[in-house]
Amino acid sequence: MSTVKKIIRYTKPHRLYILLALFFAAAGVSLTLYIPVLVGNAIDFMIEKGAVDFGRIFGIIVQIGIYLVFIVISQWLMGNCTNIICARTVRDMRNDVFKKINKLPLSYIDSHPHGDLISRITNDVEAVGDGLMQVITQLFSGIVTILGTLIFMLSINVWITVVVVILTPLSVLVAGIIGKMCAKSFRGQQQLQGEISSFVEETVGNQKLVKAFAYENRSRQQFSEMNSRLFKVGLRAQFAGALANPCTRFVNNMVYAVTGIVGALTAVSAFMGVLSIGQLSCFLSYANQYTKPFNEVTGVLTQIQTAIAAGGRVFEVLESENEPDDSKSREIRQVKGDVEFRHVKFSYTPERELIKDFSLSVKSGQQVAIVGPTGCGKTTLINLIMRFYEVQSGEILIDGVNTKEIKRDSLRKLFGMVLQESRLFTGTIMENLRYGNPNCTDEEIIKASKLAYAHSFIRKMPDGYNTKITEGAENLSAGQKQLLCIARAMALNPPMLILDEATSSIDTLTEIRVQKAFKKLMQGRTSFVVAHRLSTIKESDIILVMNDGDVVEQGTHGELLKRKGFYYRLYKSQFEEE
Numbered sequence: 001m002s003t004v005k006k007i008i009r010y011t012k013p014h015r016l017y018i019l020l021a022l023f024f025a026a027a028g029v030s031l032t033l034y035i036p037v038l039v040g041n042a043i044d045f046m047i048e049k050g051a052v053d054f055g056r057i058f059g060i061i062v063q064i065g066i067y068l069v070f071i072v073i074s075q076w077l078m079g080n081c082t083n084i085i086c087a088r089t090v091r092d093m094r095n096d097v098f099k100k101i102n103k104l105p106l107s108y109i110d111s112h113p114h115g116d117l118i119s120r121i122t123n124d125v126e127a128v129g130d131g132l133m134q135v136i137t138q139l140f141s142g143i144v145t146i147l148g149t150l151i152f153m154l155s156i157n158v159w160i161t162v163v164v165v166i167l168t169p170l171s172v173l174v175a176g177i178i179g180k181m182c183a184k185s186f187r188g189q190q191q192l193q194g195e196i197s198s199f200v201e202e203t204v205g206n207q208k209l210v211k212a213f214a215y216e217n218r219s220r221q222q223f224s225e226m227n228s229r230l231f232k233v234g235l236r237a238q239f240a241g242a243l244a245n246p247c248t249r250f251v252n253n254m255v256y257a258v259t260g261i262v263g264a265l266t267a268v269s270a271f272m273g274v275l276s277i278g279q280l281s282c283f284l285s286y287a288n289q290y291t292k293p294f295n296e297v298t299g300v301l302t303q304i305q306t307a308i309a310a311g312g313r314v315f316e317v318l319e320s321e322n323e324p325d326d327s328k329s330r331e332i333r334q335v336k337g338d339v340e341f342r343h344v345k346f347s348y349t350p351e352r353e354l355i356k357d358f359s360l361s362v363k364s365g366q367q368v369a370i371v372g373p374t375g376c377g378k379t380t381l382i383n384l385i386m387r388f389y390e391v392q393s394g395e396i397l398i399d400g401v402n403t404k405e406i407k408r409d410s411l412r413k414l415f416g417m418v419l420q421e422s423r424l425f426t427g428t429i430m431e432n433l434r435y436g437n438p439n440c441t442d443e444e445i446i447k448a449s450k451l452a453y454a455h456s457f458i459r460k461m462p463d464g465y466n467t468k469i470t471e472g473a474e475n476l477s478a479g480q481k482q483l484l485c486i487a488r489a490m491a492l493n494p495p496m497l498i499l500d501e502a503t504s505s506i507d508t509l510t511e512i513r514v515q516k517a518f519k520k521l522m523q524g525r526t527s528f529v530v531a532h533r534l535s536t537i538k539e540s541d542i543i544l545v546m547n548d549g550d551v552v553e554q555g556t557h558g559e560l561l562k563r564k565g566f567y568y569r570l571y572k573s574q575f576e577e578e
Helices: 003-044 056-102 107-113 114-156 158-167 169-205 207-214 218-270 277-300 301-318 378-385 408-412 429-433 440-450 456-458 478-492 506-524 557-563 566-576
Strands: 339-346 355-362 369-371 395-400 416-419 494-500 524-530 544-548 548-557
Touching: 003 114, 003 277, 003 301, 056 114, 056 301, 107 207, 107 408, 107 416, 114 158, 114 169, 114 277, 114 478, 158 169, 158 218, 158 277, 169 207, 169 218, 169 301, 207 218, 207 524, 218 277, 301 429, 339 378, 355 378, 355 395, 355 524, 355 544, 378 494, 378 524, 378 544, 429 478, 440 456, 440 478, 440 506, 478 506, 494 506, 544 557, 544 566, 548 566, 557 566
Parallel strands: 369 524, 369 544, 416 494, 494 524
Antiparallel strands: 339 355, 339 395, 544 548
């Protein structure tokens, strides 16, 4: 299905307003087309010397005035209907794209620049709305104008009407050729706008890093280079689009000139029938009205092409493959916490194998530590447990149930997660702590904050728990953000825990306290702890040692040290001075 048809499909729920817009367009255009008949009659009443019928002419002027009032009202009502159609279509499309973003697999989000995805939800959807506004306005009026002028012209003189109808398609042909020429440029323009949005979002969001590495000049150069490319592509697109209107106007003016010549010959010599001067004036007006819709469409060709290109980018997201449907899967709320990996195999790309054949059995209440050098695949294992990514083969079971048979929402609610990267949202501290569990009481939130050693600094904030967190949580330190994330996980009181370098941004004294709190929280709960500091996981029941994406060793701290393998070397490298 073409992009245009997909956009039209979005307007179907608003059929009532489409019919009303069409009705008001028909009413307005019909009255507009009847005015030349009145003008022609007025001309015929004053054409002969000394025989001007002022009474009839005055009556015609009054009629024209009344019709003009109705035309203005009709156009205003049609404009209102068109605005409603476009605004609601854009609203529905933007809602669908945002819903789609939440249904897409994490692999899709990770593989697309976030700024580009934001640009599709905002800029591209808005461009579709602007183009739709122009199309509906021109289309409804244009169709009625073409049909109406044909009927009126045929009623005056069939042969001259045939001349107009035969010559007019030349303008459509010219517009079609120019439209094909500039379509590629408009697609490139929208794509580059997405790239620039992504670059700006990345640069603004990481201004501290940009300044810390004195990257300002290089980022300006990069932006300037991208902006120059957009300027060149945009200039080509606008130039090609701007050609359409003058070219079609030239063709239509030629049609008007030919119509005038043929009509004049008919009026003075009864060539092709009988035609009065008033009727000739009327016919020339209709010839101009007949070609007007073609001029107007080509005049907004740039916006239409932009809308089609933007729509293509929007539907590319909407038509991407969702996460596999799990509506018929099981919902689990209470678990013991037994977790088992059976011959799990996974890789992000076919070229590079990561986890090859991993098996592990974790009993309820056990603590599993995952260690290894940076980039070895520790977080990948967490992604598989949470089904952010699906295993290629093998299975992961919770209490003997394959995670693929459990609803994702249900599965993810079984875990409390604290990630290395602290993510908070714009809103109050209380709203952020209640993010995972909206039904959590204030008392439970405060208790979790005290356990996470966040209560003391929250009380010192200007509005305590009602303090507003700014975008990017810039009004909090890295350590405070992480403590809030820990408190948020504790407020969930989940049956299982995932801690991915959960104390990396906290000072040593607070870390010792939080580790004690975690120890209390982990009692009786199955826990997966990703750690770089090996001193924090000595008491773990199982330590998984990863390297190059695969689990190379597993066992307790004492067992792994006795083997003097990869873990032993990691441990010695951290504590050799001691």
